[in-house]
Amino acid sequence: MISLDAVTKKFNSTTAVDNVSYRVEKGEFFALLGPNGAGKTTIVRMLMGFSKATTGTLKIDGVPAQYHQARNKVGYLAENHRIPPYLSGWEYLLRHAALIDLTRTDAIREIDSLLEHVDMVKEKKQRASTYSKGMSQRIGLAAALIGKPKLLILDEPASGLDPLGIRDFRKILESLRNQGTTIVLNSHFLSEVEKICDTVAIMSKGNILVKDSIHNIVQKDETLEDVFVRWVDKKNA
């Protein structure tokens, strides 16, 4: 579903991503972990076509990521997701639906169902300027799910959510995984990642340190957090 081949991204003299290659298969739940500045968001932005790789290729379903066709059936939730303050959550979701050519009837039906999923039915007509960060994230998740995407790319989706919100969010992701949606998740919430992901890659300073299934990476009497700290410390040493 996703392939990165020797991808490097440089910002002037800084190398944000250094010769990274990996694949994410269809139906896989993949988590990209790493400390701040590891290059996770840069990879996601390149996958979404917002930024171009200095060298190397990124493909989604065989289509180079910089082509707009690559984003057919892709749902995306950005880190620090923002909604135009003058729009209500409802209007914002309608815009998303309009841009993927859903008919108004289908859009309304789907948006109503998604708003129930993310528990934002009561607040749907409020302006986004009145939303808390958690509420914006919920609307952002609903926006990413419009059109039943085959690939979901989520960059720090749990930031701003309270523990109950995180639990609800995990349930939504689990149900999507069961439906066969491929999910790529950037997150700092290692305990959540450990519960729901199939495969993880740990990044630091632009490099992939390890990529394997959760079961192979996390040994007995260990948590994902222990593994993460061990690998990142080794890189920094």
Next chain:
Amino acid sequence: MPKIVRIAIFSLQDQIRQKSFYILLAACILLVLLLRSCYSGNVVVNNQQIDNLAIAWHASKFAFHLIAGGMMFLTALLSMNIFTRDSQNGNTVLVLSKPIKRSDYVLGRIAGVWILVSVFMFILHLTIVIIAFMNTGDVLPEFLLASVICMINLLFLTILTSLLSLFLPDVIAAITAIGITGISFVSDSFYLAQHSGMFRPLVSSAMENNVSIWQVLWPKTAMLQYYASSFVGDSNFNTKGPVHPLVNICFYILISYIILIWVFNRKDV
């Protein structure tokens, strides 16, 4: 519905929700109220009463230039932050995370602003036609054709300001675009004055034909406006140099748009 049209509609909706739109609306209403009084005056020159039709004609022509020039200024102000504001409030990510070409996004955004300012200008010009008709009983349909021609200037200003805003801070981009138009107004007005009946006897024939290359090549926004106003009444139009202002502005629209798309396609959003 094509995605460009959807994006243009979003752009219109977004502009209508901005404070700047209401300032623009208030300024326009004030202008119309002020102009209304120009038509109902008793004007005496050298003890001779000037007839209402002549007053209405001159007032209408003055109003035409005031509205067209003012709208260019406002277009620059509305266009200066199309992409910056979109980037700040999440609209860029909203659109470009979908299977939509960057060029469609740019075209949709520009079309939205251009349609808004063009409709505004047309309504204001139409209001002048109605006021003139109510005061004189004379209809000036060529006024509306002139208004449509001036919309080409607004398109140029929208694209130019958007392009400049990719390199410069928003306000500086607007000031630069207004400056380019301002130079055109000074240069073209001076040229037209030289060729007017009033000044022609004072200007030597060598000076009259002396047009430097930069004057020919400079974006002729003012000259296009003068060309449009030549449709109102029986004015003669003297173009400056071998290039018609319509060709000149269309050329600049095309070039600015190509550069805008080229730059935006390479930009990190």
